[in-house]
Amino acid sequence: MTSMAKGRTWTRDELIVAMNLYCKLPFGQLHHRNPVIIAMAEKLGRTPSSVSMKLCNFASFDPVQQARGISGLSGASAADRTVWEEFHKNWERLAFESEQRLAALEGKPVEVEAQIPEEELPREGLERERVVRQRVNQYFFRVAVLAAYGSRCCITGLAVPDLLIASHIVPWAKDLANRVNPRNGLCLNALHDCAFDRGFITLSPKLKVEVSPSLKAAPVGPATKRFLLDYQDAAIRLPERFLPDANLLDWHRRNVFRHA
Secondary structure, eight states, X not given: OOOOOSSOOOOHHHHHHHHHHHHHXXXXXXXXXXXXXXXXXXXXXXXXXXXXXXXXXXXXXXXXXXXXXXXXXXXXXXXXXXXXXXXXXXXXXXXXXXXXHHHHHHTSOHHHHTTOOGGGSOSSHHHHHHHHHHHHHHHHHHHHHHHHTTTSOXXXXXXXXXXXEXXXXXXXXXXXXXXXXXXXXXXXXXXXXXXXXXXXXXXOTTSBEEEOHHHHHSOOOHHHHHHTGGGTTOBOOOOSSOOOOHHHHHHHHHHTSOOO
8 A cells, every 4th residue: 555645736647537436436425435435545645535525626617516506625726627628628538548547556457447358359459459449438438427327217217237328319420529428428228228329219408308209190009108108208317417418419309319
């Protein structure tokens, strides 16, 4: 165990690891008693309280927390804001870089830290590097989105992680700039993820479920009514961070949703 730092300035590498944790821990778990924070503090040579405070500093920049009346701590530094802005300007690069730094602290290859089975990766070379980067970023996106929604489907409230999908609002292949952006994500159960991807449902500007007229007009059985039609106009469960981006939802309504 390294000695605890007192008054030592946080480095950029430490800050991007802290931001990684902020993205992936549920908001109610940012306290110094969290075993994840305790373990990370030990690796950073800092106290759990200092790591917890740094995560709460990031919360002070978060518009979702501000809208909820939660201002976070007032001691956030210019370096904290710089890292916050780096992530939001380039999720693709910062998600992967922060996962690399986190893996290095754990003493593991980044693909192992991201729980990617070795048999699913090319053996070596540029193709392996490309696939590792993609899979690591997909891992980050999933963990960040599920954490934001408390590992509950935002439509039904289903809380079985193995049945939940970090669903992209704009598909991965359609928008390079936003494919790792958690605000391009919704936590949906597998059925509603599929319905969303195929345009049978979307979200209104007020974040309420809209069901496609193509379903409403067709003869349907009780299962279709229960699992899809009955959710018309239902408000989603809002995330604790990373509110769905209004522009991305507008894209989905215009390009994916079945209007007829």
